Structure formats: C-alpha cells, structure tokens
Amino acid sequence: MSGWLPVAPCTPALCVEAPRDAAAVPRAVLRLTAVAALLLAGFAAVLAPSGLRRRLPAALVRGWCRWVVRAAGVKVRVTGAAAPEGGLLLVAHHVSWLDIPLLAAVRPARMLAKTEIRHWPVAGGPAARAGVLFIDRDRLRALPDTVRAIAGALRAGAAVAAFPEGSTWCGRSRGSFTRAVFQAALDAGVPVQPVRISYRAGTRAVSTTPAFVGPDTLLASVWRVASARGLTAEVEVCPAVPSGRHRDRRRLAAAAERAVHGRDDGHPGKAHSKSMCAL
Numbered sequence: 001m002s003g004w005l006p007v008a009p010c011t012p013a014l015c016v017e018a019p020r021d022a023a024a025v026p027r028a029v030l031r032l033t034a035v036a037a038l039l040l041a042g043f044a045a046v047l048a049p050s051g052l053r054r055r056l057p058a059a060l061v062r063g064w065c066r067w068v069v070r071a072a073g074v075k076v077r078v079t080g081a082a083a084p085e086g087g088l089l090l091v092a093h094h095v096s097w098l099d100i101p102l103l104a105a106v107r108p109a110r111m112l113a114k115t116e117i118r119h120w121p122v123a124g125g126p127a128a129r130a131g132v133l134f135i136d137r138d139r140l141r142a143l144p145d146t147v148r149a150i151a152g153a154l155r156a157g158a159a160v161a162a163f164p165e166g167s168t169w170c171g172r173s174r175g176s177f178t179r180a181v182f183q184a185a186l187d188a189g190v191p192v193q194p195v196r197i198s199y200r201a202g203t204r205a206v207s208t209t210p211a212f213v214g215p216d217t218l219l220a221s222v223w224r225v226a227s228a229r230g231l232t233a234e235v236e237v238c239p240a241v242p243s244g245r246h247r248d249r250r251r252l253a254a255a256a257e258r259a260v261h262g263r264d265d266g267h268p269g270k271a272h273s274k275s276m277c278a279l
C-alpha cells in the first residue's frame with residue numbers, strides 16, 4: 001500500500017450526522033448559490049495573468065477563504081498567533097473538504113493534492129495555476145521526487161499545506177501522521193505550523209456533519225453541510241514547531257501530531273478503532 005494512502009475506518013453510515021429539518025432544502029439552495037458566486041470570483045482570480053495574481057493581498061485571499069466557508073453556513077472562529085512568514089509547512093488533521101479553505105485562511109499556501117486532480121476537466125487547470133503540488137500517491141518510487149518538490153517550494157519562501165493523516169476521518173476518530181512530508185521541512189530548514197480544526201454544532205463537543213469520509217461523495221457532503229444549522233469551525237493556530245529541534249522526520253511528525261491532537265505526553269497516539277467512531 002502507498003505511504004500516501006492510509007485507510008480510515010470512518011464511513012457515512014457509521015459516523016456522520018445528517019440534518020433532518022424541513023427547512024434544509026431551501027437553506028441549502030441559498031447557501032450553495034452564494035458559494036458558487038464566490039467560487040466563480042476565485043476562478044477569475046486564478047485565471048488572471050500571473051503578475052496580477054501574485055499581487056493579490058494575502059489578507060484578501062484569507063478573507064475569501066473564510067467567506068466561502070461562511071457562505072456554506074459554517075461560522076469560523078480562529079484563535080492563536082499568526083502564522084510566521086517565509087517558508088512554512090502547515091499541517092492539520094483531515095475531516096472535511098472545508099479543511100482546505102480553513103487552512104488557507106490561516107495563511108495562503110500551496111496545497112498538496114493527488115495527481116488525478118490535474119486531469120479533472122474543470123478543476124485541473126485552475127488548480128495547477130493556483131500552485132497546487134500534485135503527488136502520485138499510488139507509486140512509492142515517486143515519493144523522493146515529491147519530497148524534493150515540496151522542499152524546493154519551502155526553500156523559495158512558500159507556505160505548503162498538507163494533511164499528514166493521508167485520509168479523512170470523522171472528527172471523533174483520528175489517524176496518525178505519516179512522515180514523508182516532514183522530511184521536506186527538515187531538508188528545507190523551515191518550521192512546521194500545526195493547526196487544530198474542529199467542528200461543532202450548538203452544544204455538541206464535536207459534530208461529524210462536515211465529515212467527508214469513506215464512500216461519501218463530494219456532492220453529498222457539500223449538500224449535508226449547506227443543509228445543516230448552527231455549525232461552527234474552530235481553528236486553533238498552535239505554536240510553530242522549529243524543524244531544527246528534531247533529529248529526524250519521525251520525531252518532527254510526532255511533535256506536530258501531539259500539537260494538532262492536543263497531546264502532551266510525548267508519545268504519538270494510535271488511531272482510534274472502528275468502534276470509537278460510532279455515534
């Protein structure tokens with residue numbers, strides 16, 4: 001199995017809460033109309049000449065990312081210090097497609113994405129123009145080249161965003177961080193910025209409604225989020241982890257995982273079992 005492809009036990013039937021009120025459909029239609037308008041504006045910016053695109057203020061990009069999430073009906077609460085400038089590896093655990101704009105709302109970054117997206121008819125071209133770094137997750141032989149490409153982007157002063165669990169989890173369960181992307185931070189000598197993302201609905205400690213897991217389709221997940229009421233995304237920017245303080249990628253990955261998962265015991269935890277996901 002590819003090092004990029006860990007398997008999460010979470011599935012929509014087992015883990016995911018779905019809204020059930022009568023107003024869900026009109027609410028979702030209104031929200032998705034607003035999301036579509038914002039995405040069209042984003043596509044226009046991405047397809048603009050490169051010189052103009054590079055002059056877009058980072059604050060505007062961060063704001064646009066927040067607006068997309070807010071338009072989908074999810075409030076956004078960001079806490080913690082601002083992410084540092086210069087080369088930076090942003091890492092977070094992975095629950096939802098919402099994680100991508102939320103991470104970019106902390107600091108605009110070059111995202112890692114599977115290489116198949118490059119060939120998608122609508123999204124492939126804009127993704128490449130936006131600076132996405134494509135990874136071939138099915139070929140271990142491609143891993144060293146991928147690490148070199150990420151390290152090169154980091155040395156050039158870019159932020160690179162990654163989800164080192166390698167798969168989406170429901171939010172009640174979580175996976176361990178894979179280590180390859182942390183080698184790029186070590187090679188480039190840049191810090192790692194852990195970001196903790198959690199989703200809540202009302203008084204619930206954790207909501208799994210935004211989760212995009214297992215055989216779930218993107219359309220079904222987007223509709224579920226847009227139909228829901230009272231969702232909040234809490235984004236905590238943890239203190240940056242200097243890569244130079246860790247001798248190897250295993251220790252660096254463990255330090256980032258402890259920060260993201262809120263552990264301070266010095267040992268990376270094991271992934272939760274399937275039974276831990278059940279509502």
